[in-house]
Amino acid sequence: MITNDDGWQAKGLKKLTAVMRTIGDVVVVSTEKVMSAQGHSITMRDPLTLRQTVAEEDYLEFVCNGTPVDCVKLGYQCGIASKPDIIVSGINHGTNASVNLVYSGTMAAVVEACMDGYPAIGFSLDCYDADADFDHLDPYIIAITRKVLAEGLPKDICLNVNFPKRSDEPIRGIRVCRQARGQWTEKYASIDNPDGTKTFQVCSGEFLCDDTDDNDVAATAHNFVSIQPVHFDWTAYHQIGKMKSYELINII
Amino acid sequence: MITNDDGWQAKGLKKLTAVMRTIGDVVVVSTEKVMSAQGHSITMRDPLTLRQTVAEEDYLEFVCNGTPVDCVKLGYQCGIASKPDIIVSGINHGTNASVNLVYSGTMAAVVEACMDGYPAIGFSLDCYDADADFDHLDPYIIAITRKVLAEGLPKDICLNVNFPKRSDEPIRGIRVCRQARGQWTEKYASIDNPDGTKTFQVCSGEFLCDDTDDNDVAATAHNFVSIQPVHFDWTAYHQIGKMKSYELINII
Numbered sequence: 001m002i003t004n005d006d007g008w009q010a011k012g013l014k015k016l017t018a019v020m021r022t023i024g025d026v027v028v029v030s031t032e033k034v035m036s037a038q039g040h041s042i043t044m045r046d047p048l049t050l051r052q053t054v055a056e057e058d059y060l061e062f063v064c065n066g067t068p069v070d071c072v073k074l075g076y077q078c079g080i081a082s083k084p085d086i087i088v089s090g091i092n093h094g095t096n097a098s099v100n101l102v103y104s105g106t107m108a109a110v111v112e113a114c115m116d117g118y119p120a121i122g123f124s125l126d127c128y129d130a131d132a133d134f135d136h137l138d139p140y141i142i143a144i145t146r147k148v149l150a151e152g153l154p155k156d157i158c159l160n161v162n163f164p165k166r167s168d169e170p171i172r173g174i175r176v177c178r179q180a181r182g183q184w185t186e187k188y189a190s191i192d193n194p195d196g197t198k199t200f201q202v203c204s205g206e207f208l209c210d211d212t213d214d215n216d217v218a219a220t221a222h223n224f225v226s227i228q229p230v231h232f233d234w235t236a237y238h239q240i241g242k243m244k245s246y247e248l249i250n251i252i
Numbered sequence: 253m254i255t256n257d258d259g260w261q262a263k264g265l266k267k268l269t270a271v272m273r274t275i276g277d278v279v280v281v282s283t284e285k286v287m288s289a290q291g292h293s294i295t296m297r298d299p300l301t302l303r304q305t306v307a308e309e310d311y312l313e314f315v316c317n318g319t320p321v322d323c324v325k326l327g328y329q330c331g332i333a334s335k336p337d338i339i340v341s342g343i344n345h346g347t348n349a350s351v352n353l354v355y356s357g358t359m360a361a362v363v364e365a366c367m368d369g370y371p372a373i374g375f376s377l378d379c380y381d382a383d384a385d386f387d388h389l390d391p392y393i394i395a396i397t398r399k400v401l402a403e404g405l406p407k408d409i410c411l412n413v414n415f416p417k418r419s420d421e422p423i424r425g426i427r428v429c430r431q432a433r434g435q436w437t438e439k440y441a442s443i444d445n446p447d448g449t450k451t452f453q454v455c456s457g458e459f460l461c462d463d464t465d466d467n468d469v470a471a472t473a474h475n476f477v478s479i480q481p482v483h484f485d486w487t488a489y490h491q492i493g494k495m496k497s498y499e500l501i502n503i504i
Contacts, residue, residue: 039292039321040354048452049445069291074452078440099367102292102484115351115435139503147501156433157488171503176495178487181408183367188300188330197303200326202296227498229491232354235430236409239481243428246479249399251391251423 001075001084002028004092005035005068005105008053008061012091015134016123019141020088021059023149027081028054028061029071031105036094038105040112041067048074068109076116086149087113090123090161091134091141097126097162097216097226098182098209107160111232114158119148121158126220127165136166140174140225160228164220177226180215183208253327253336254280256344257287257320257357260305260313264343267386268375271393272340273311275401279333280306280313281323283357288346290357292364293319300326320361328368338401339365342375343386343393349378349414349468349478350434350461359412363484366410371400373410378472379417388418392426392477412480416472429478432467435460 002020004013008030020026029050043066054061062080064071068089075081092106101107106122113120123141125132144161153159160179164171184207188200209217216226254272256265260282272278281302295318306313314332316323320341327333344358353359358374365372375393377384396413405411412431416423436459440452461469471478 037294037296039290039294039360041291041293042289042355044289044454046453048440049449050452051449073438074440077438078442078452099484101486102363102367103294108291111354115354116437140501143501143503144498147498154488154491154494157491174499174501176492176498178489178492179485181485185368186325186329188326190330193301197301200300200302200330227495228486229488229495230486231488231491232351232486233431233433234353234480234482234484234486236406236481236483237430239406239409239483240428240430242406243479243481246396246399246428247426249392249395249426251395 001081001087002026003030003068003071003089003109005031005038006093007031007034008063010093011131012093012125012134016088016091019138023142023145025058027075027084029075029080030063031068031071032063032065035067035105037103038067039103040069040108042069043067050074068105069112072109072113084118086145087118087120088123088145091137092124093130093132094124094128095126095162095220096122096124096160097220098180101160101179110158111230114156115232119153121145121148121161123161125163125165133166136171137163140171156231157229160230162216162220162226164223167223169223171225172223175219175224175226177216177219177228178214179228180217181210182217253333253339254278255282255320255323255341255361257283257290258345259283259286260315262345263383264345264377264386268340268343271390275394275397277310279327279336281327281332282315283320283323284315284317287319287357289355290319291355292321292360294321295319302326320357321364324361324365336370338397339370339372340375340397343389344376345382345384346376346380347378347414347472348374348376348412349472350432353412353431362410363482366408367484371405373397373400373413375413377415377417385418388423389415392423408483409481412482414468414472414478416475419475421475423477424475427471427476427478429468429471429480430466431480432469433462434469
């Protein structure tokens with residue numbers, strides 16, 4: 001099963017679909033529109049509509065008006081893709097290295113699939129262009145997917161795979177990496193409205209990142225593919241012992 | 253600064269505001285509507301409108317049409333609450349223990365504030381009622397907030413505080429906990445539409461949870477307050493070494 005958050009006509013989704021069809025039968029359940037930066041948003045109150053756009057024997061495609069997480073949930077909970085062998089998301093137009101992971105709809109779909117026990121991989125390219133060049137990625141996508149299909153993934157672990165933007169040099173290899181410590185700071189333009197309200201619009205964003213060399217941002221910057229093993233237990237275990245003083249708070 | 257995802261008129265938000273006003277000056281930047289399960293969604297393309305609803309000397313309140321993460325970002329990036337001493341979110345109507353954290357707008361606002369270097373705490377009650385009883389929580393909220401104000405929090409750590417639903421017994425104390433391993437499975441009702449599309453609506457959800465005793469779900473079930481230290485580096489560090497075989501994938 002394939003999904004993503006850039007809309008059903010995105011070049012990256014079409015590319016991932018073409019690559020996966022060389023491996024096996026595929027079911028695509030994609031967002032209707034661009035749903036970037038939707039994080040782990042799910043639709044609880046509104047109806048979701050699913051529209052079939054391809055019905056070939058080894059290739060089904062559905063478009064859904066929900067979020068990427070809605071897409072995967074509908075996919076395997078409603079019999080559209082029953083018990084898929086693997087769930088892949090992407091190829092995202094834009095990196096999901098560092099804290100981009102936290103905002104990412106692409107990776108939220110992967111994390112959701114992982115929570116439900118499916119092997120799941122997100123693929124993202126460090127290039128935001130709608131017409132980005134994905135052609136250098138095929139052998140890496142195939143090799144990583146085949147390895148996961150053959151060996152499985154550890155329990156409650158999914159993969160955040162980030163690719164470098166195409167350059168004159170071939171990709172140098174793969175690095176298994178930690179997430180870089182990053183931070184986005186947006187700039188907003190604002191207007192004072194006649195009714196006393198104020199309107200804001202994001203007009204730019206600045207990304208600051210740690211400058212160490214063992215993380216996913218550094219790996220892709222140096223023309224490596226980064227693979228981050230991701231889990232959905234966000235407990236800072238190293239802090240539990242240090243925070244025991246909170247248990248001594250005494251309420252009379 | 254205070255925010256939440258249950259809408260600006262939610263009882264839990266009003267309660268948290270009242271409690272925080274006993275500690276210091278407050279600025280509330282809240283979502284207009286209920287934005288539960290919006291995860292770390294942010295508004296990148298659409299304008300955000302901010303409407304001021306209270307203008308007292310020590311208490312400002314603003315309502316925003318965006319997500320909880322939009323609310324905190326606007327709050328400290330656009331001079332609405334410049335350099336707040338602490339950012340609190342809640343009190344959420346419903347638990348954010350276990351994987352509820354992953355879907356939570358309440359906690360996404362807290363994680364965002366943490367990424368930007370602010371001490372931040374999310375408060376949630378294990379009760380979804382709009383008219384939930386929050387009155388047993390005041391001394392805990394005050395004590396935890398005062399301790400964070402006095403001591404700060406470790407770098408890149410925020411707190412996910414979950415309270416037990418009010419019972420006949422007083423709360424038994426505080427436990428610093430890990431996140432329970434949980435999983436939501438939704439049931440969808442579906443309709444076949446005349447145009448060939450299909451409409452789905454979430455009609456129920458089942459929550460399965462690990463039955464160990466050292467986690468946040470068990471703590472609140474046993475009438476303790478749980479405090480989970482949360483970080484935004486989702487790398488499964490214990491897997492990095494084991495996954496080095498991915499670096500040996502050889503692309504000719």
